[in-house]
Amino acid sequence: MSTPARLADAIAIAEAARPVALAHFRTHLGVEFKSDESPVTIADRGVEAEVRRMIADRFPDHGIFGEEHGIEGEDSDDLWIVDPIDGTRSFITGHPLFGFLLAKLHRGRAELAVVSIPPTGEVFSAEAGQGAFLNGSAIHASGRTDAEGAAVYVNEGEKIWRAHPDVFARLMAFGKTRRLSCDCYPYGLLAMGHVDVVVDYDLQPYDYHPVALLVAEAGGVITDWEGSPLGMGYGVPVVAAATPELHAKALAVIRGQ
Known part of the structure; x- marks a missing residue:
């Protein structure tokens, strides 16, 4: 078929x-x-x-x-x-x-x-x-490359704050507009061009594979926090962005670079 x-x-x-x-x-x-x-x-x-x-x-x-x-x-x-x-x-x-x-x-x-x-x-x-x-x-994703005007959604903020308070603090200063969010809808907003970055935490394959293909086919980029492709891992931290340039900037924030 x-x-x-x-x-x-x-x-x-x-x-x-x-x-x-x-x-x-x-x-x-x-x-x-x-x-x-x-x-x-x-x-x-x-x-x-x-x-x-x-x-x-x-x-x-x-x-x-x-x-x-x-x-x-x-x-x-x-x-x-x-x-x-x-x-x-x-x-x-x-x-x-x-x-x-x-x-x-x-x-x-x-x-x-x-x-x-x-x-x-x-x-x-x-x-x-x-x-x-x-x-x-x-x-289609927004095509935004600059971080200064970016709309950033942070999923599982409580988990990130507990496990990585330094990362959470940096994310709260990243971009122009920030929202604490949850679940899959932020990825739809990214694919539609309304949101530029989604940061997520502790995901399983059934959480990330559907949204990962959606983001990629809308023109965005999605990886784990190390910048590696998503496989079949459990408890995976994820970052998605509208463009490779903005994705690289989000990764740098997560890494504290």
Whole structure:
């Protein structure tokens, strides 16, 4: 099956997942906490179960790696990565910018990605070498190269402040406009050209692979804090920027150079 057809399937899967999540949004549902203190709800598990069923029906020979149910078929050349609710803390507190993340990797390289924001109806998509889109319309990063006028979003600010207070302090003086943020939506804003830099911390493969392809196909740059490409590591710190020049400046700030 061609990649464009698979992207259409990925978008259809995201659209099917949307009502499953919204059925539980802003309701009084139980919350459990996993061993790493991250919350999980019936919505997380329900969305992932539905997505796994749909992927297995369409691509029975592909592997699936989901946040809640782990990896099946990890030896397959084709692996789907799923974060059923990216931003469970946002979800359980009624914040409407949680997301649904889906990416398909072939031999470790992302071929397509979907970043859906269920409450707003925004569906970001990207295909390797084909660009980035919002609800079917092409989008592009800002092209900004200077740090002085940059809009900088810092995800997981509390974690960065606790683990690297020196980095956090430097980030709070970087750019023109700064916002403490969370989850996947800032990457969509970067891909649309509204935000110039996103700094993030402690991400897993299902957190970063979908947004990484979106940023790259919108013309941006995304790496870990060492400037290395994103692989399949856990607890990865990430920095994304609209251009290579601005990305280099963000890396320098993180490194204290």
